[in-house]
Amino acid sequence: MNSALTALLVLLTAAFLAQGFYRPRRFYEFPFQAGAMLFTFLLPQLPGILGDPSVPEADFTRALGFAIVCLLLLQIGWTRGQKPLGIFRQAFDERRLLQAAGILSLVGASFYYRLSHLPGELVVGVQVTGLPVVYLFFARLMTYGLVIAFLCFARRPSWPAAIVIAFDLFFYLERIVITGKRAEATELTMIVLLSLWFHRGWVVPRWVVTLGLVAGLIATSSMGDYRQVTRANDGPVASEIMAIDIFDNFNTLLRDGGEEMRNAIKRLSDKSRDLELDFGSLHWNALVFNFVPAQLVGQDVKNSLMINLPPPARGYEPLTGTTEMGFSDAFQSFWYFGALEFFLIAWLLARIFASAREGWASAQIFYILSIVPATHAISHVTNWVLQVWVHMTVFLVPVLLYAAVKRPEALPSEPVPAAAPS
DSSP, X not given: OHHHHHHHHHHHHHHHHHHHHHSGGGGGSHXXXXXHHIIIIXXXXXXXXHTOTTSOHHHHHHHHHHHHHHHHHHHHHHHHTOXXXXXXXXXXXXXXXXXXXXXXXXXHHHHHHHHHTSOHHXXXXXXXXXXXXXXXXXXXXXHHHHHHHHHHHHHSOOHHHHHHHXXXXXXXXXXXXXXXXXXXXXXXXXXHHHHHHHHHOOOOOHHHHHHHHHHHHHHGGGHHHHHHHHHHXXXXXXXXXXXXXXXXXXXXXXXXXXXXXXXXXXXXXXXXXXXXXXXXXXXXXXXXXXXXXXXXXXXXXXXXXXXXXXXXXXTOOOOTTOOOOHHHHHHHHHGGGGGXXXXXXXXXXXXXXXXXXXXXXXXXXXXXXXXXXXXXXXXXXXXXXXXXXXXXXXHHHHHHHHHEEOOTTSBSOSOOOTTOOO
């Protein structure tokens, strides 16, 4: 049974990826990005677990079966959400957008600078708490500035946009190199590619995507070693990084299985027995943790806003730095009905993407900033994209309202046609 389910997951992953390779413009769509995450992150973890007698067959079946249902609903949600949202039908003054991008970049970069000067053991490969959380919260503003500048530059190259981009990249690339953050590296790639797609119709070649998938497949298992090097030395050391045996790490992953999938199997097994669901309280607590400042309201007030969650089963101690995967938290919240979270995320993202392809700048910004967090609903948690949407509503929407105009010659650009170049 488990071999059959594993084969079904492999076929589903291949179907997601095939959408992009058949029509390369779909490389930028959520199903393909989900397939890339499955291929590089989840599938390599399965062979070792499949042959592990310590993993109960029924538990493996439950976890894998639920993951497949979540992914099927993801595809259905994307297919059903191909209608643009009228809320994004707004034009903008490019000069004001670039002014806002510059201010956002300066504010965000100041927090990136503070973050980069913290000791590596506080921010690399650990659960970030305290002051670094505050820095990360406001450093996100720089990413907003970077996205706006890239979109403006892709539409009409200019020196102001180029200066903002160059300024932001200095800090952004430093964080990627120092912390080994795959999410930031992927997000930067999507910022560039989607900006060129929306305004130039340029599609990344198939062979480049193929190389990226293979590199991601092999290198993902070595990111822990990379972060250990940067954490110990407060930055990368070339000789130690070159000494990492990425192929041996990959073979070990295939042989032993991955901790993230083991966490998910354990969590679903425990929750299916006790049925102590949190009914979305996990998502609420994450919002309180990220958006209610204890420095202003006090820690007691912040704690009072939190909802007590059902405790994990006795003996459950996941390794630091590992995740439980998104379909695990969906199950913990709503049992098997939690799979609908993936439908909802995909449906909303599809509607944003449909609006972006019509040429509306705000939808383009929202999609670029949403695609990576949405993809991490598979590998990490389903509420990451929700937190991003709330953060954008608080900090980005006022900026867009400032730059909004009624003149039709301002942004957006000419709409990307349905039959875009492939």
